[in-house]
Amino acid sequence: MPELSIRPFAWRDVPQITAIYRHYVENSTATFDLEAPGETFMAEKFGHIADLGHPVIVAERDDRVLGHAYASIYRPRPAYRFTCEDTVYCAPDAQGQGIGTALVTRVIELSREFGFKQMIGVITGESAGSIRLHEKLGFRVVGTYDKVGYKFDRWLDIVHMQKAL
Secondary structure (H helix, E strand, O other), X not given: OOOOEEEEOOHHXXXXXXXXXXXXXXXXXXXXXXXXXXXXXXXXXXXHHHHOOOOEEEEEEOOXXXXXXXXXXXXXXXXXXXXXXXXXXXXXXXXXXXXXXHHHHHHHHHHHHHOXXXXXXXXXOOOHHHHHHHHHOOOEEEEEEEEEEEEOOEEEEEEEEEEEO
């Protein structure tokens, strides 16, 4: 199997990133978006994060994006400027291959280099795989918000996890 490449986001990645995210919007509670955003929205979002100098990366094999991750401001007020929130999504057929671990590990390194001091994971309570991934990388659960999201006709919890960088 060809080697996995973890590299910075490029504009050519937008269609594949959009397709990966669309899957999660339409088929999971990993995101609370109810309608999948289009490529223009995703390009603007990723471009803005990259313009800030925050880490935006993809995992790629054979010119196929298998996942993406980024870290950016946790909250917009200036006092939060040293705290970031991480995000990671893998293509459905790429799960369980260590790609998410590779992406978040690299995002942690790049976030530390950028100057972030704390990283927050905001994870749907039923996303056991994402919670395990974050625990494996040294995050700890710092709180749970009960029934704060409503998707697919059910109430969903949010787990907050934190890692000092």
